[in-house]
Amino acid sequence: MSDSFLSQLPAELNVLTDPASLVRYGSDASGLCAGVPLLVARPATVEQVGALVALCARHNRKITIAGGGSGLAGGAAPDEGDVVISLELLNRIEDIDEAGGTALVQAGVVLETLCAAVEEKGWYFPLDLGARGSCQIGGNVATNAGGNRVLRYGTTRQLVLGLEVVLPDGTIMTMLDRTLKNNTGLDLKQLFIGTEGTLGIITRVVVRLFPRPQTRRSALVGLGSFTQIAPLLKAARSALPELSSFEVMWADYVAQAARVTGRAIPFDGAWPLTVLLETEGADTPMFHAGFDAFLESMLENDAVQDAIVPQNLEHAADLWAIRDGIGELFTSLRPFVAFDIGIPLKDMGAFIEQAMAEISQRWPQASNLLFGHLGDGNLHLTTGHLQPDDIVPVEEAVYALTGRFNGSISAEHGIGRLKKPFLHYSRDDTQQQVMRRIRDALNPQGVLNAARILD
Amino acid sequence: MSDSFLSQLPAELNVLTDPASLVRYGSDASGLCAGVPLLVARPATVEQVGALVALCARHNRKITIAGGGSGLAGGAAPDEGDVVISLELLNRIEDIDEAGGTALVQAGVVLETLCAAVEEKGWYFPLDLGARGSCQIGGNVATNAGGNRVLRYGTTRQLVLGLEVVLPDGTIMTMLDRTLKNNTGLDLKQLFIGTEGTLGIITRVVVRLFPRPQTRRSALVGLGSFTQIAPLLKAARSALPELSSFEVMWADYVAQAARVTGRAIPFDGAWPLTVLLETEGADTPMFHAGFDAFLESMLENDAVQDAIVPQNLEHAADLWAIRDGIGELFTSLRPFVAFDIGIPLKDMGAFIEQAMAEISQRWPQASNLLFGHLGDGNLHLTTGHLQPDDIVPVEEAVYALTGRFNGSISAEHGIGRLKKPFLHYSRDDTQQQVMRRIRDALNPQGVLNAARILD
Numbered sequence: 001m002s003d004s005f006l007s008q009l010p011a012e013l014n015v016l017t018d019p020a021s022l023v024r025y026g027s028d029a030s031g032l033c034a035g036v037p038l039l040v041a042r043p044a045t046v047e048q049v050g051a052l053v054a055l056c057a058r059h060n061r062k063i064t065i066a067g068g069g070s071g072l073a074g075g076a077a078p079d080e081g082d083v084v085i086s087l088e089l090l091n092r093i094e095d096i097d098e099a100g101g102t103a104l105v106q107a108g109v110v111l112e113t114l115c116a117a118v119e120e121k122g123w124y125f126p127l128d129l130g131a132r133g134s135c136q137i138g139g140n141v142a143t144n145a146g147g148n149r150v151l152r153y154g155t156t157r158q159l160v161l162g163l164e165v166v167l168p169d170g171t172i173m174t175m176l177d178r179t180l181k182n183n184t185g186l187d188l189k190q191l192f193i194g195t196e197g198t199l200g201i202i203t204r205v206v207v208r209l210f211p212r213p214q215t216r217r218s219a220l221v222g223l224g225s226f227t228q229i230a231p232l233l234k235a236a237r238s239a240l241p242e243l244s245s246f247e248v249m250w251a252d253y254v255a256q257a258a259r260v261t262g263r264a265i266p267f268d269g270a271w272p273l274t275v276l277l278e279t280e281g282a283d284t285p286m287f288h289a290g291f292d293a294f295l296e297s298m299l300e301n302d303a304v305q306d307a308i309v310p311q312n313l314e315h316a317a318d319l320w321a322i323r324d325g326i327g328e329l330f331t332s333l334r335p336f337v338a339f340d341i342g343i344p345l346k347d348m349g350a351f352i353e354q355a356m357a358e359i360s361q362r363w364p365q366a367s368n369l370l371f372g373h374l375g376d377g378n379l380h381l382t383t384g385h386l387q388p389d390d391i392v393p394v395e396e397a398v399y400a401l402t403g404r405f406n407g408s409i410s411a412e413h414g415i416g417r418l419k420k421p422f423l424h425y426s427r428d429d430t431q432q433q434v435m436r437r438i439r440d441a442l443n444p445q446g447v448l449n450a451a452r453i454l455d
Numbered sequence: 456m457s458d459s460f461l462s463q464l465p466a467e468l469n470v471l472t473d474p475a476s477l478v479r480y481g482s483d484a485s486g487l488c489a490g491v492p493l494l495v496a497r498p499a500t501v502e503q504v505g506a507l508v509a510l511c512a513r514h515n516r517k518i519t520i521a522g523g524g525s526g527l528a529g530g531a532a533p534d535e536g537d538v539v540i541s542l543e544l545l546n547r548i549e550d551i552d553e554a555g556g557t558a559l560v561q562a563g564v565v566l567e568t569l570c571a572a573v574e575e576k577g578w579y580f581p582l583d584l585g586a587r588g589s590c591q592i593g594g595n596v597a598t599n600a601g602g603n604r605v606l607r608y609g610t611t612r613q614l615v616l617g618l619e620v621v622l623p624d625g626t627i628m629t630m631l632d633r634t635l636k637n638n639t640g641l642d643l644k645q646l647f648i649g650t651e652g653t654l655g656i657i658t659r660v661v662v663r664l665f666p667r668p669q670t671r672r673s674a675l676v677g678l679g680s681f682t683q684i685a686p687l688l689k690a691a692r693s694a695l696p697e698l699s700s701f702e703v704m705w706a707d708y709v710a711q712a713a714r715v716t717g718r719a720i721p722f723d724g725a726w727p728l729t730v731l732l733e734t735e736g737a738d739t740p741m742f743h744a745g746f747d748a749f750l751e752s753m754l755e756n757d758a759v760q761d762a763i764v765p766q767n768l769e770h771a772a773d774l775w776a777i778r779d780g781i782g783e784l785f786t787s788l789r790p791f792v793a794f795d796i797g798i799p800l801k802d803m804g805a806f807i808e809q810a811m812a813e814i815s816q817r818w819p820q821a822s823n824l825l826f827g828h829l830g831d832g833n834l835h836l837t838t839g840h841l842q843p844d845d846i847v848p849v850e851e852a853v854y855a856l857t858g859r860f861n862g863s864i865s866a867e868h869g870i871g872r873l874k875k876p877f878l879h880y881s882r883d884d885t886q887q888q889v890m891r892r893i894r895d896a897l898n899p900q901g902v903l904n905a906a907r908i909l910d
Contacts, residue, residue: 099800100685144642154613155636173889174885177798178801178861179798179831180606181831181833182871185878186894187599190645193642210692213693214799234666238667238669250545342632342634344634345554368625376632406632408637408639411636415639434628438897440896
């Protein structure tokens with residue numbers, strides 16, 4: 001069967017079969033290697049994707065879809081013998097609509113490239129995450145990427161106006177809407193956003209743009225207690241309509257991230273909690289006066305204990321370096337588990353307290369580092385210095401607690417292969433059954449990204 | 456069968472069978488009457504809804520779901536002999552989370568009631584439309600209601616964090632998320648938002664709240680040409696992050712709406728286009744200075760020709776009265792067709808030109824009134840003074856043109872029964888097939904809201 005399949009592969013598919021490529025496309029940033037693929041095909045047109053998928057479906061040949069390879073849930077790791085379809089050559093920005101503020105791009109465009117191209121035209125695509133230099137917009141959509149500015153602009157789901165997808169039988173479904181509103185029945189694009197390639201291959205995307213902000217203001221503030229977080233967030237959302245980030249860091253995290261990135265510890269570590277606020281907007285006296293007035297009133301009312309206000313963009317970058325320091329911290333924490341939990345803000349304090357109590361009791365040698373996009377109810381807890389055998393029990397404990405708080409075991413990273421065993425803590429039997437019914441209605445053979453999210 | 460069905464109906468369902476009620480629940484604001492229902496059941500708990508749906512499914516008894524009855528697409532009009540399930544007694548606001556800014560409400564809560572309740576707690580639910588005093592939040596979600604503030608806050612889809620639904624077999628599916636982020640596979644709530652009750656009955660909703668704005672500023676500006684619209688919108692979005700409305704009205708519309716609402720015609724009708732801008736935010740000097748500076752710079756640069764800036768809320772209400780005057784205008788336009796078209800802003804000028812040319816050539820006696828939420832690419836064209844026999848050909852002509860512009864035949868009102876014949880102009884065969892596959896996977900017997908959207 002494999003021979004007949006191979007003989008029918010069109011020549012123009014830019015196929016790779018050398019061992020180095022097979023290994024390179026054989027995992028993602030999670031490091032999981034589930035098997036070695038048969039080959040990597042790199043179609044250069046949507047029609048080539050459609051024809052290849054149809055061929056695979058006829059031969060019952062399983063497909064793994066490859067984007068930028070920055071996923072953390074093992075979703076891009078192929079099974080042994082899979083055909084990997086990489087979208088990397090579908091990398092054209094087809095059109096930037098400067099009147100309406102939309103862009104039509106192919107799935108393989110790298111996020112950073114898209115952002116730079118629209119900024120050149122006076123527009124702004126606000127999606128921003130650590131992998132910006134390698135992740136592709138198709139993968140961002142397939143995983144509903146979140147990142148640093150969800151509070152203001154939403155997740156990728158809210159930034160997508162239209163999609164084109166190749167269905168598991170090779171049919172091309174084109175729905176490249178360019179308006180905010182289309183109430184003509186089921187919003188089909190929602191089926192493909194966040195479903196990690198299990199229902200279709202995203203080939204083109206229409207994204208919503210925003211006028212390019214002229215400037216940014218940020219501040220790091222110190223808080224004496226977690227109970228100050230919710231009122232501060234509400235006050236900031238109210239006074240600063242441009243508030244785009246509200247990143248909360250706990251003292252241990254700040255100290256270690258400062259150390260590893262070679263920065264001084266802000267406030268000399270005086271406060272148990274530090275919040276990095278950022279707004280972006282027009283470079284007007286009103287914008288700056290509004291930001292300064294907000295900080296002053298927070299300090300006056302003891303809503304915050306102290307504030308560091310960077311005077312220039314480099315100084316602001318220093319603050320973000322601490323927030324982004326988690327990447328460099330990982331090495332020193334091995335073996336670790338990096339959680340990406342969604343918990344309602346009102347329950348966040350109790351959740352953290354119970355999680356810390358259970359971990360410190362059962363795994364007294366563990367180090368816990370806490371930070372998160374708390375404006376979105378998204379906590380990144382990293383539990384490190386574990387024994388390899390502790391990993392699964394720690395995951396089990398934290399995800400079970402998440403379930404008891406009606407939280408999400410994956411706020412932004414997705415389920416892929418690695419979180420599948422814990423899905424039941426966020427999705428009950430009824431929900432899983434409906435998810436399965438939809439998958440089986442669209443991808444009955446399991447041709448696309450089989451064994452991700454659900455068995 | 457009917458007798459056995461009736462004998463099994465639980466007593467607590469608050470059933471209505473009197474002729475007046477059957478007529479009252481037998482249509483919606485579109486006026487369409489498709490048939491007289493068997494009875495109207497008004498369950499008071501989610502469990503009662505589940506049990507009733509299961510009973511109907513066993514007896515193959517079709518259900519029409521009733522919300523506030525303000526729909527314009529005939530979606531709430533039952534077929535002869537249907538069981539109408541009204542959600543009106545599921546009308547409790549169960550919880551307002553003042554820390555995180557979310558509310559958990561039952562589906563039958565009237566929109567205006569919800570807005571007032573959260574405002575009392577210092578929060579804000581921004582959904583706003585003409586039917587606010589009668590429409591119910593469950594219906595708003597089922598039809599993905601748009602309205603006046605989509606530009607800033609999105610449609611209802613963007614305001615829903617969690618849902619509970621009763622599936623067509625009576626199963627209750629509860630997914631009452633309270634966070635912005637949950638990437639644990641298919642976002643199931645998207646299946647029920649905007650699908651007009653064809654996949655499930657919405658019983659409870661978690662909505663996202665915003666800090667209550669302290670004040671509003673609005674202005675009416677006059678423009679000499681349509682080409683000024685896109686740059687003005689971009690400038691306004693850029694300078695006014697709180698911009699919540701950008702409502703464009705053409706001269707004929709303004710003149711007639713002013714007449715019918717007893718107001719003076721703004722600018723004495725000097726400008727072919729008038730835009731009503733509104734922002735909402737904190738009542739700070741910066742907020743007001745920012746708004747005034749924006750208007751001044753627009754006037755200085757000839758981006759707008761003239762501006763009326765209301766000095767108080769009553770004066771602002773006068774401007775909104777003109778914008779909302781369409782309701783009163785309808786009577787004088789009969790027979791008319793009220794279109795709700797989505798067209799990319801870049802193509803809007805060409806679309807209007809071609810539509811006006813075709814209508815005036817084929818139906819010279821017709822009056823065309825134009826206004827729209829152009830910030831969302833949403834045009835409301837009302838074509839009146841038609842002959843009754845002209846209605847369908849006028850619809851056919853405008854929807855066919857919409858299709859040629861890749862637009863949406865329903866930007867915010869939905870498809871229901873009345874727009875079903877034209878769905879193919881916005882959804883091709885492949886899309887309709889996928890929509891049908893999903894419907895058949897969830898509602899195979901057609902128990903819920905049969906014959907809406909798709910046959």
